[in-house]
Amino acid sequence: MYNSIKLSENVHWVGVNDKETDLFESLWPLPEGISYNSYVINDDKVALIDTVKINYTDTYLEKVKDVIGDKKVDYLIINHMEPDHSGSIKSMREAFPEMKIVGNAKTMNFLEGFYGITEGTMVIEDGDELNLGSRTLKFYLTPMVHWPETMMTFDQKDKILFAGDAFGGFGSLNGYLFDDEVNIEYFEDEIRRYFSNIIGKYGPVVHKTISRLRKEIDQIGMVATTHGLVWREDPAHIIDEYDKWSQQQTENGVVVVYGSMYGNTKIMAETVARSLSENGIEQIRLFDVSRKDISYIINDIWKYNGIVLGSCTYNTEIFPPMEYLLKSLESRNLRNRVLGIFGSYSWSGGALDRLKDFKEKVNCNLVEPVIESQFAPSGDILEKCYLLGENVASKVKENN
Numbered sequence: 001m002y003n004s005i006k007l008s009e010n011v012h013w014v015g016v017n018d019k020e021t022d023l024f025e026s027l028w029p030l031p032e033g034i035s036y037n038s039y040v041i042n043d044d045k046v047a048l049i050d051t052v053k054i055n056y057t058d059t060y061l062e063k064v065k066d067v068i069g070d071k072k073v074d075y076l077i078i079n080h081m082e083p084d085h086s087g088s089i090k091s092m093r094e095a096f097p098e099m100k101i102v103g104n105a106k107t108m109n110f111l112e113g114f115y116g117i118t119e120g121t122m123v124i125e126d127g128d129e130l131n132l133g134s135r136t137l138k139f140y141l142t143p144m145v146h147w148p149e150t151m152m153t154f155d156q157k158d159k160i161l162f163a164g165d166a167f168g169g170f171g172s173l174n175g176y177l178f179d180d181e182v183n184i185e186y187f188e189d190e191i192r193r194y195f196s197n198i199i200g201k202y203g204p205v206v207h208k209t210i211s212r213l214r215k216e217i218d219q220i221g222m223v224a225t226t227h228g229l230v231w232r233e234d235p236a237h238i239i240d241e242y243d244k245w246s247q248q249q250t251e252n253g254v255v256v257v258y259g260s261m262y263g264n265t266k267i268m269a270e271t272v273a274r275s276l277s278e279n280g281i282e283q284i285r286l287f288d289v290s291r292k293d294i295s296y297i298i299n300d301i302w303k304y305n306g307i308v309l310g311s312c313t314y315n316t317e318i319f320p321p322m323e324y325l326l327k328s329l330e331s332r333n334l335r336n337r338v339l340g341i342f343g344s345y346s347w348s349g350g351a352l353d354r355l356k357d358f359k360e361k362v363n364c365n366l367v368e369p370v371i372e373s374q375f376a377p378s379g380d381i382l383e384k385c386y387l388l389g390e391n392v393a394s395k396v397k398e399n400n
């Protein structure tokens, strides 16, 4: 017997929890696991919304059968083709050969490319509807939230928005499913880490999509994502949070990140951090870029309005782990932050040049002084670091 969970009389969660995968997309740590959410609408016609990762197909199929009994699946609606959701499509087609696979024109391209499926499909366009008997589903194409083929499906009877990756988060579902069954504060960091790592690059599209949904759907009664909680009690909360993050709206606080081989750049960073504290900043995050996984650093940078980046030079260039962070922030179009930078070197410069180049690529407000230190930091250099902390603190406080 496999447990499904009811969202409403005829809508069931049939997702699975993944506590075995260490790195999502082979990049992002999953210390709390992740869920792949799929839903069955058991109306006159039976529709599935998305599937689950291939590793969990057997469990998933049993869950579906447990809900629908002897009935067949009529439609498999594919909101998103990334394999964490599409991985079980082939098996579902084998189990239900008559099932129509529903998606938009771009979905079909992915469907053939990933799984060689070209038959038994139904191509829908933006705004199209599909009647299942007592309810009608409406489709909203939402390209680039997170891939080009992504779309959302709205159940007009039960007012459930099946949103794909949007409004999702890291963290498996440990017995609970709904927002009103947990302490949301506990989940905020893992949800924001998911947003900033996976969706953050597409913030402007997410914002545009949310604006459209707000305009076109009178009442979203429930938000059912592909990852994490189903928002039943307060769907507006997660929509508002996603909208805020998509526009890079932040809170007062400073993330200080340093790359240091022998501790000299670390001392500079710690001096900046102490100064921030003495100058009234209560939220300070200090990270060694070599030792803190980048996904957590990006998460905090998405939360706060100040960043200070300091790096040593390595083989005439910036320290490689710092380069990874800079590239990741550039690709996410970081903007609207108070920014401080400092570099260090022993026998050749390089780090500070790259940090200055980073400043040119992101739309952030650079705060003086820009500092470069040779060998161990002198008293004069540390005084400048203290001044940098003072100036960053002052800008951060006037920012909000």
Ligand code: FEO
Pocket: 080, 082, 084, 085, 146, 147, 165, 226, 227
């Ligand atoms: Fe959860 Fe973009 O896949």
